[in-house]
Amino acid sequence: MNNKLAGFIPGIEKEKQAAYKKQIEALGINREVKFFVEEGSNERHLGDREELNATLTFCRTENAVFAVASVQGLTPRRWSSLQLLSDVADLGIAIEVADDPVIDKQSIVVLAYSAEIAREKILTRSKEAVQKIKDRLAKGEVHVSKSGRKIRKLGAATIAEVRELSDAGNEAKKRKADLFAQELWPTIEPMIARGMTKASIASQLNRLGFTTARGGRFYQSSVSSLLRRLGK
Numbered sequence: 001m002n003n004k005l006a007g008f009i010p011g012i013e014k015e016k017q018a019a020y021k022k023q024i025e026a027l028g029i030n031r032e033v034k035f036f037v038e039e040g041s042n043e044r045h046l047g048d049r050e051e052l053n054a055t056l057t058f059c060r061t062e063n064a065v066f067a068v069a070s071v072q073g074l075t076p077r078r079w080s081s082l083q084l085l086s087d088v089a090d091l092g093i094a095i096e097v098a099d100d101p102v103i104d105k106q107s108i109v110v111l112a113y114s115a116e117i118a119r120e121k122i123l124t125r126s127k128e129a130v131q132k133i134k135d136r137l138a139k140g141e142v143h144v145s146k147s148g149r150k151i152r153k154l155g156a157a158t159i160a161e162v163r164e165l166s167d168a169g170n171e172a173k174k175r176k177a178d179l180f181a182q183e184l185w186p187t188i189e190p191m192i193a194r195g196m197t198k199a200s201i202a203s204q205l206n207r208l209g210f211t212t213a214r215g216g217r218f219y220q221s222s223v224s225s226l227l228r229r230l231g232k
Contacts, residue, residue: 002094004032004064008055011038011219012073020069023098027067034058039202040221043076048221059093069098082111180213181229188226198223 007024009017017037025033036055059066066088068074074081085095089105097103103111187210191201202218212222 002031002063002065004062005034005067005096006055006058006062006064007033007035007067008052009035009037009069010042010052010073010075011040011044011049012042016073020073020098023069024067027096027098033067034064040219042073044221050221056088056091056093059088060091065094065096067096067098071097071100071103082108086111177213178229181226184210184226185230188223192232198227 005024005028007021007028009020009024012020021035021037024035027033036051036058038049038051042049055066058064066085068085071078071081071085074084085097085103085108088095089108094105095103095108184205187205187208188201191204196204197220199220201223202220205218205223210218212218216222
């Protein structure tokens with residue numbers, strides 16, 4: 001058994017993070033545990049998850065186990081969380097999951113593959129179901145939904161209209177985010193001038209009562225994204 005554990009806690013609610021830490025501590029009895037607690041969302045691209053990458057680096061250099069409390073929370077979806085653990089195992093890193101001791105470097109490959117197959121089957125069934133409805137409507141027939149609603153046309157808009165609405169929505173979100181960043185810049189600029197780190201700026205914004213555009217707490221990653229949007 002490896003004597004070192006790298007306890008990774010993903011970017012989830014603080015209450016869950018505390019519970020996850022206790023689960024990993026139970027794994028680490030009589031073993032040395034170093035915790036890596038992620039701030040910010042677990043929805044970011046893996047390359048942008050600095051704490052996750054730091055955990056993997058520690059595992060490789062210290063021959064430590066990649067220890068997590070649960071598959072749930074590593075990413076927003078279980079199948080991608082299993083794939084993440086499979087990728088970790090491919091790096092030659094041992095893994096331990098507190099709430100599922102069966103998972104290890106060997107079993108995770110099978111679990112990840114099974115989850116991916118199940119996902120593909122669901123997507124295939126969904127596509128086939130939609131195509132059947134399209135074929136029925138093309139013949140002039142009426143499709144009755146489970147709720148009893150009669151459908152004569154699939155969707156309230158054509159594909160072109162949907163794309164147009166989607167593009168317009170994305171543009172509106174971008175304008176809103178740009179405006180938010182510009183409004184916050186006068187507050188952040190003096191902090192940058194004083195040489196404060198992004199993590200310190202995030203902490204200061206939280207103390208001042210500011211929230212992100214989505215109403216959440218600021219983290220180092222939030223400040224980085226905001227500065228990129230401003231071109232700073």
